[in-house]
Amino acid sequence: xxxxxxxxxxxxxxxxxxxxxxxxxxxxxxxxxxxxxxxxxxxxxxxxxxxxxxxxxxxxxxxxxxxxxxxxxxxxxxxxxxxxxxxxxxxxxxxxxxxxxxxxxxxxxxxxxxxxxxxxxxxxxxxxxxxxxxxxxxxxxxxxxxxxxxxxxxxxxxxxxxxxxxxxxxxxxxxxxxxxxxxxxxxxxxxxxxxxxxxxxxxxxxxxxxxxxxxxxxxxxxxxxxxxxxxxx
Amino acid sequence: xxxxxxxxxxxxxxxxxxxxxxxxxxxxxxxxxxxxxxxxxxxxxxxxxxxxxxxxxxxxxxxxxxxxxxxxxxxxxxxxxxxxxxxxxxxxxxxxxxxxxxxxxxxxxxxxxxxxxxxxxxxxxxxxxxxxxxxxxxxxxxxxxxxxxxxxxxxxxxxxxxxxxxxxxxxxxxxxxxxxxxxxxxxxxxxxxxxxxxxxxxxxxxxxxxxxxxxxxxxxxxxxxxxxxxxxxxxxxxxxx
Numbered sequence: 171x172x173x174x175x176x177x178x179x180x181x182x183x184x185x186x187x188x189x190x191x192x193x194x195x196x197x198x199x200x201x202x203x204x205x206x207x208x209x210x211x212x213x214x215x216x217x218x219x220x221x222x223x224x225x226x227x228x229x230x231x232x233x234x235x236x237x238x239x240x241x242x243x244x245x246x247x248x249x250x251x252x253x254x255x256x257x258x259x260x261x262x263x264x265x266x267x268x269x270x271x272x273x274x275x276x277x278x279x280x281x282x283x284x285x286x287x288x289x290x291x292x293x294x295x296x297x298x299x300x301x302x303x304x305x306x307x308x309x310x311x312x313x314x315x316x317x318x319x320x321x322x323x324x325x326x327x328x329x330x331x332x333x334x335x336x337x338x339x340x341x342x343x344x345x346x347x348x349x350x351x352x353x354x355x356x357x358x359x360x361x362x363x364x365x366x367x368x369x370x371x372x373x374x375x376x377x378x379x380x381x382x383x384x385x386x387x388x389x390x391x392x393x394x395x396x397x398x399x400x401x402x403x
Numbered sequence: 404x405x406x407x408x409x410x411x412x413x414x415x416x417x418x419x420x421x422x423x424x425x426x427x428x429x430x431x432x433x434x435x436x437x438x439x440x441x442x443x444x445x446x447x448x449x450x451x452x453x454x455x456x457x458x459x460x461x462x463x464x465x466x467x468x469x470x471x472x473x474x475x476x477x478x479x480x481x482x483x484x485x486x487x488x489x490x491x492x493x494x495x496x497x498x499x500x501x502x503x504x505x506x507x508x509x510x511x512x513x514x515x516x517x518x519x520x521x522x523x524x525x526x527x528x529x530x531x532x533x534x535x536x537x538x539x540x541x542x543x544x545x546x547x548x549x550x551x552x553x554x555x556x557x558x559x560x561x562x563x564x565x566x567x568x569x570x571x572x573x574x575x576x577x578x579x580x581x582x583x584x585x586x587x588x589x590x591x592x593x594x595x596x597x598x599x600x601x602x603x604x605x606x607x608x609x610x611x612x613x614x615x616x617x618x619x620x621x622x623x624x625x626x627x628x629x630x631x632x633x634x635x636x637x638x639x640x641x642x643x644x
Contacts, residue, residue, distance in 0.1 A: 230622040231615045232583035235594055239615065242607035336477075343479035347587055358485055367489035375478040375486070382477040 177360040177370065184353030185377050191273050191352065192342050192381075196335060198278025203285020210290050221286065228283035234344050236280055241272045241348045273345035281338050288330035293319065295326040325396040332389040336382060343378075353377065419609050424600050431596030432617065434510075438592065439582050442514055443575060446521035453522065454529030455555065468526065475523035480581050484516040488588045509588045517585075521578050528574060532567035533559060565636050572629030576622055583618075593617060 209221035228236070245267040255261040296319060304314040324331075346355035357374045361367035414420060457468040475483065491506050492498070506512060536559050544554040586595035597614035601607050 227619070230619040232580035232594065232618055234583040234586075235597065235611055235615050235618060238594075238598070238601070239607060239611035242601060243611065246605075246607055340479040343481040344584070346481070347584070354479070354481060354485075357482075358489075361485065361489050367486060368493070371482055371486045371489070375474070375482050378479060378482065379474065379477045 175360065175364055175366075175369075177356060180351075180356045181353055181360075181370065181373065184351060184356040185374075187270070187350065188342050188352045188354075188377075189381070191270065191277070191345060191350070192335075192339050194274045195277035195281065195342070196338060198274060199281035199285045199334070199338065202278060202282025203289050206282060206286025207289035207293055210286065211293060225283040225286055228280055233277075233280055233341050234347065237273075237276045237344055237348055240276045240279070241267065241269070244272060269345065269348055269350035272348065273342070273350050277338060277341055277345075280341070281334055284334050284337075285331070288327050288334060289323065292323045292325075292327035292330070296322045321396065325400065328389065328393050328396060332385070332393075335385060335389075339381060339385070340378070419600065419604050419606050420613070424596075424603075427591070427596040427599060428593065428614070428617070431591055431593040431614075434585070434590060434595075435579075435582055435592040436621075438510070438514060438517060438585060438590075439575075439579050442517035442521055443578055445518045446525055449518070449522040450525035450529055451560070453526040454533060457526055457530045458533045472523040472527050475520055476527065480516065480520050481584050481587065483520055484513060484584060484588060487516045488512040509585070509590045513585045513588060513590055517578065517582065520581070521574065524574050524577075525571065528567050528570045529563060531570070532563035535566055536562060568629065568633055568636060572625065572633075575625050575629070579618070579621055579625065 206221045206224060209217040210225075212218060248265050248267060252263050252265060255263055300318050300322060301314060304318045309317065342352065343354045346352050346358065349355075353374050357370035360370040364370075414422065414425075453468050453471075456464045457472070459465050488509065491512055540558055540562065541554065544558045549557065582592060583594040585592045586598055589595075591599070593614050597610045601610035604610070
């Protein structure tokens with residue numbers, strides 16, 4: 171029953187790929203988001219402009235188009251570099267852009283823009299008196315960030331973060347189009363080969379729902395944790 | 404004619420952007436706009452009664468609608484598209500009906516998938532807006548002796564639509580961007596045209612950056628349209644100067 175014409179194990183493997191891809195992209199997106207938020211709040215005119223350009227461009231273009239641009243274009247740029255290395259120095263070196271790495275980079279890059287907006291709003295919602303209190307205690311800027319700014323910011327950022335993660339999770343399905351063997355690609359291949367689309371596509375849909383429901387539960391726990399001391403929200 | 408001459412001069416010597424490939428992009432633009440516009444329109448029409456049902460106190464009405472929105476919002480649109488595109492053949496007897504010549508093409512399965520998807524998101528947007536109706540407005544309507552239906556039509560829905568406007572604008576942009584996956588089921592939409600040009604000339608930067616700029620222009624057009632609508636319809640909420 172769970173064998174699914176021999177596609178069962180591959181489908182599970184694909185689910186693993188989807189999950190890894192989603193978590194790694196989330197990590198990258200959070201780092202990029204924090205950087206973008208800092209750049210947007212910085213006094214430097216140039217940093218502000220660059221961050222604004224980044225968030226505007228990314229949010230104005232479909233994920234799939236960006237993904238193809240980075241994946242196909244990235245491969246071509248790499249080829250140019252390796253060809254030049256061969257011509258100049260005789261180094262025979264060929265790099266094939268890995269679809270997984272390309273997927274993590276593009277999804278992380280795309281959602282970094284959304285995270286940047288989320289974090290910026292959340293940082294601005296932090297009461298300034300708290301930061302001044304930290305400074306008055308003689309805390310270093312890093313310590314103020316770690317102990318005061320970040321935990322207080324997360325309280326405001328969590329709903330947006332949770333929303334972004336849900337969208338990100340669904341966006342991972344797009345990497346199947348640029349050739350990564352995630353669970354969507356396995357299911358689509360199996361549907362074409364066996365002419366039984368429902369047998370494969372519905373379990374994959376259920377796995378997405380399961381991950382989404384699980385994340386909702388985790389985010390509810392986190393929300394509670396970050397709201398400690400602020401009463402029920 | 405002057406414009407035409409200028410155009411030829413612009414394209415002169417350009418190997419990739421010939422009148423022919425620009426024609427592909429144009430056709431792609433038409434397909435994308437049709438797909439997005441029609442699915443949004445039908446989705447909107449479906450979402451209004453669904454949102455009213457979803458806000459109903461009767462659980463046998465609201466629960467099935469919640470199940471529908473939960474499934475369609477919790478799974479990727481790509482999966483929904485595959486299920487409908489590959490699965491439509493398996494509905495018994497569909498090949499004998501008048502619908503078959505339509506459903507055999509990729510356009511209609513894609514349209515169905517997009518419509519069901521946007522209807523689910525729009526339902527939840529409207530539900531949130533209906534839920535946020537100020538209590539005083541409802542009490543005032545009751546005091547006037549309005550029936551439930553009249554109150555819905557005259558009081559709740561008009562104010563809910565206004566409140567839903569910003570979120571719905573985001574949904575429209577989201578749908579435009581999501582429509583790029585139509586190219587996966589062989590549809591020649593904007594992204595499909597870009598993929599074709601890329602494959603034919605092996606020119607990823609030209610093919611995809613050009614299409615990205617078109618999407619960017621469409622996004623900004625939608626954005627400005629909704630900004631204008633908000634300014635007009637939400638005028639009473641702006642701080643008075």
